[in-house]
Amino acid sequence: MGVTADICDVHKDSVRLADNVFYVFGQKKSFSGPIHTVRVFEDNVLVKKALETIPEGSVLVVDGGGSKRCALMGDNLAAIAEKRNLAGVIINGCIRDSGEINEMPVGIFALGTNPFKSVKKGEGQNDIPLLFANAAWKPGEWVYADEDGILLAEKKLDE
Template sequence: MEHVMERFQRLPLGNICDANGKRGSMDPAIRPVDPSLHMVGRAYTVRCHPGDNLAIHKAITEAPDGSVLVIDAGGYTGGGHIGEIMCFACMQRGIRGLVIDGTCRDADDIQALGFPVFSRGFNPGGTVKETVGQTEIPIVCGGVPVRPGDLVVGNRDGVVVVAKENIEAVLEGAEAIARKEVRVLEELKQGRTTAEIYQFSKIL
């Protein structure tokens, strides 16, 4: 599986989304703390009560090495569910990244850690630790259904979720699209237009 992750890491996110039937792209409001970082891993899902991050602490102790935490916080933006300490704890556990439909805090410190975090925004306010919440269940994050074990890929463009049963097919399709785009760029260098290459001239 590690080789598969490396192949996904090299691909443009747009190619992955196209090969995924143009599905699985999260709400564009969920953005990376550090746009230079890429993230690929299997989803370890979390549903926490908005404004309560106890379930995330639970998930950090449970998630297997190589996971990406995908957290449904109900889109809550009244406080930061994730900060520097929790991100460092994730790194110590081998977690590859984190996506939260909610806000985080300590953005500068998270960026300095080099840990990929995708969130709906930032809020320095705190959260409570009162409700255990649920882990390893189907959730919705950024408008996209996510199940445990689905593939999660993120970069500057956003986050795409690939259903676990489609991983191999989407990977092969995305690589084929990437190869085609290399050929298209070569044809453009030779003076052809996109309308000619994609045969749009008949309808333009």
């Protein structure tokens, strides 16, 4: 995968930049893939379901409303992403078990950490356009993420 700086050099007019508000967790510091979305609020049931069902190589983008009052992912859900060979996860919310996750071969971008777990009501929406971090996240479009930032593109770019 090309790093985001290189992608910007070649495809400047074809990418959108998300605000740099995320921390990077896991051993995978860069990833790219097609976007699959989930919108939830302090409830991770649909996050788990998406991790179990979206295609291998995908990036799960979770809009948790920016809440930092609980975690939407911990080491158990990160293990699902690892086992299913997902490209990565971007969460507009928090994770927990960061020490364990940082030892795993996964790539997760999140707003921070919180030791509290989420509720389990199963409320939310799947596969819908999202808007957070001053960017539009659309199912089927592509995301490129690394330690320099997160880029979004309408389609897969030549790398």
